[in-house]
Amino acid sequence: MQVIDQGIGKIFTDPDADKAREFFRKKNRKLESKLMSVKEAVAKYVHDGDYLVLGGFGANRIPAAVAHEILRQGRKNMGFAGHTSTHDFQILCAGEVFNRCDAAYIVGLEARGLSPNARRYMESGKVEVSEWTNYSLSVRFKAAAAGVSYYPSRNIMGTDTFKYSGGKIVECPFTGTKYFANPALYPDVSAIHVHEADIYGNCRVRGITVSDFDVARASKHLIITCERLVTEEEIRRDPSFTVIPYWLVDAVCPVPYGSYPGNMYGEYFSDEEHLREWMKVEENPEAFKAFLDKNIYSSKDHFEYIEKNGGMHKMLKLREKEFLFLKARD
């Protein structure tokens, strides 16, 4: 195919669809329980050097428990998709977990400002970066979910975002229109937090799905954390609601309040107080180290972390915020 132009960014994962097929051919399709702890799931499916994706949207429906556990288990040299990655990005930067990054939205926490530590890490030269946009990363997942090696899109062209991407410019064979070719992104492992799952991994999500539908399908291994376990019967009662079917899933970890301190649609709002504290303490590397020790490294799991930050009282307050009984930024 005639390539009109191409970016200089690296492609950190292999877009080859036949190689992905060889992997998926061997993926387990048996209906068997995948219940395990987050600790077990990370030990089993997240390896040094793997390319990682975290679902949700930065501080909304994020697999926070998995991100903390990755730090506790000391994973290094990973690849990471910065696909509106905000608080999750902040966590991974704290552990210097990755050394290559597909950046669409990183280092910021939206209206909350920029993370000093994430900026330090990204300005250190320790991380190799290719640039994309949120939609282009979505399309890269969508192409992988469709089992192909690329999909075309109409964004990005003409900018430095293109120049530092790993994409190429091609022409439509029907209209001659130029397109940005997005290479498929098949992550080695992803973690997604959902509202409900059964022990086999059939999942339901409420509210926005962001790119998780495609991320789940594109990923070679998939760790699910869920607010609530439900029965298989409940899943089969109405199959219209299933977003992620069990054959995509490798681990199911029940983690109530698993998106904390992030927002979980219909469940609890984000803990803005804690997120502000996190941003603030990052300004002082020593204090930040102590903060991480307390909240992540010396906590044995997500529940201990929550306990240290207000426990069930805090959770009830965040639930009141979610339902607008309290203002979001209070």
Add this chain to the structure above:
Amino acid sequence: MQVIDQGIGKIFTDPDADKAREFFRKKNRKLESKLMSVKEAVAKYVHDGDYLVLGGFGANRIPAAVAHEILRQGRKNMGFAGHTSTHDFQILCAGEVFNRCDAAYIVGLEARGLSPNARRYMESGKVEVSEWTNYSLSVRFKAAAAGVSYYPSRNIMGTDTFKYSGGKIVECPFTGTKYFANPALYPDVSAIHVHEADIYGNCRVRGITVSDFDVARASKHLIITCERLVTEEEIRRDPSFTVIPYWLVDAVCPVPYGSYPGNMYGEYFSDEEHLREWMKVEENPEAFKAFLDKNIYSSKDHFEYIEKNGGMHKMLKLREKEFLFLKARD
């Protein structure tokens, strides 16, 4: 772009994404009632020569009332997407409504056999046919829904289905893998039958969605028939369930039992007796003409058609079949 090979089939619609954008730029985004009768909707949005798509899957969740009304209003020279089109195809062939067809699955009614009249029509030479597969037609809708002029897929290559298609073979700019380029299909008008809609056109669908998510987005005009009107408040109560948002929709026509004689998930099963009668009577052109006169041309609407075929007693029986109290083929 280098084209390695291409089919000889015609592309009946313009895949140009910029032209589609110009149309959609002017499409109404106001939140206003689109309630109207099927008769009004067809008069307003279905024109001679238009390219038409009917949602659902042949005899499952089909907009039967719209198909009948198209015959009553005598539309001709249309284009049509035969995307697992079974009983709906049979209806349109009875009216000789279209003269060009993108064929993926036509003339058959799956396990029920082949439609004698649809076969006669398709063997008459009156219809220009391009060949595709079900998935390729889905991808053509998906590309249009994404606002691009093509998407690549890995099927069809090496066959006569490719040869008689309007697609082309290109190479992936990353891997060199060959792909079938599917030209985007932006229908002039589509009709989709759904479970619930509000007066603005926000729709919910239960059970399989087939390709309707993409068809709704790809279409320049969209007619919705629904089993039940619901309030806007009910739609907004949980936006997770909305499949088609109102800005895609031009007409909302409440038609309870609107998929009859087709199946409607969770509502009523198909009327196999009536479908068998239809197949049988097609063998005799004279009898078929009388049958059509009775059921379509002399019926003023879908309710009269249902009344002539067992009315509410029949509907109750089909509901019992749907819930397995009666066997499907009884």
Add this chain to the structure above:
Amino acid sequence: MADYNTMELMICSAARELEDGSSVGVGTGAPCAAAMLAQKAHSPSLVIFFEAGGAAPLIPEMPISVGDSRTTYKAVMASGMCEVMETACRGMLDYTFLGGAQIDMYGNLNSTRIGPDHQKPKVRFPGSGGANDFASFCWRMMVMTPQDSKRFTEKCQYITTPGWLTGGDSRAKSGLPLGAGPYKIITNMAVMDFEEESKRMRLIAVNPGYSEKDVQNNCGFELLKAKKIVENKPPTKHELTILREEIDPYRYVIGR
């Protein structure tokens, strides 16, 4: 021992190919019966997909349409055509069962037309539906069909659905996903596979009551023959009981 008909034997032969924990894309009729039988007899974890969107249902009775409510009964997911076909394209579907009006020695299928004029065919059939897609994407494509020399033809008048195309490495060169292709052909008389290099159809098992010669006489091209041709095993009582009592009590498929 002979208390079964050939359709029952074909369904049982097909069902045995579907090992536990595998996945299969099926249509209505005999393929669906085979998948249901496999699931009830020996492969409880068989994942059944229908092209219209039904995924892993607990099928309560034979569907009439691959999109009817039976195909999503107590299913794990009610999705759509892209979801199912893209699951297949990612390499997650092991098997599919297809059919056609014609089949050639490379397993290519015709379900589109008879007659040379595409715009005015002598006989128009439905076309691909999802057959071309499943055959392109699923690792192992199987065919259940009656055996006669008109159907098993030297050259399909139209190739709707890819088999091994013109044999050898032609399929790999075509651009279709690597490693997938026709696997077994199950007829009322025999079971065939495909010779590894040439990709030509090869006789590997003959059904009780038929000879190798019967099979060749009812085939419009020369069949290769495996070194050892076995006799196909008849249905077991267990299989027949499930098939007749649970799956197709009205004998829609097995009775005809």
Add this chain to the structure above:
Amino acid sequence: MADYNTMELMICSAARELEDGSSVGVGTGAPCAAAMLAQKAHSPSLVIFFEAGGAAPLIPEMPISVGDSRTTYKAVMASGMCEVMETACRGMLDYTFLGGAQIDMYGNLNSTRIGPDHQKPKVRFPGSGGANDFASFCWRMMVMTPQDSKRFTEKCQYITTPGWLTGGDSRAKSGLPLGAGPYKIITNMAVMDFEEESKRMRLIAVNPGYSEKDVQNNCGFELLKAKKIVENKPPTKHELTILREEIDPYRYVIGR
């Protein structure tokens, strides 16, 4: 008359651009406040989209994230990123509001980095997020930004998000959708549009209390000037009441 601050004026100016029945893709902060104000003041049918998937919500209070629960409160649909961006790419989104650390005379934006070494930047910003996408797809891109000559720069150190690129027909040639591009730039001092042929930024309105010279002095490149430069209308009482009492009672956006 002067009982408003420049942020309030900017939000009111921006809101007035959003006519009833149009659609807009917004982020958090001032753009969201402008869209909310438009909806409450004069455009009840304004369709608001958030890139994470929220579509047509009845926003109860300012969101903190474009994916938080406020963005789908009583929404018409909770979807995903592809759904929103593809709706925009199909041509269904009329407007978007963006910002950046730098903007040049063609409306190109930098929100990625300062410093020449991409792998070791002096300052790393978030990058595109959905900004490049919205700017590529939405018909009319607008920017709300404080005006100073560092921000309004001759040449962005990095173009994250496309404006008119290098002006003239360069954007049309780039492959980006035809007819879309930067429309208005709303600052604390003025409103600019883009001259039709050259696509260079052009002063069209000055805010009360500022002169044309103030604007040029706070711009790092030469601004074109419209034949007639008007004085921008101050916020009305009605607008201010809605903005202060309903939209941003805690003055998160307008107070700072």
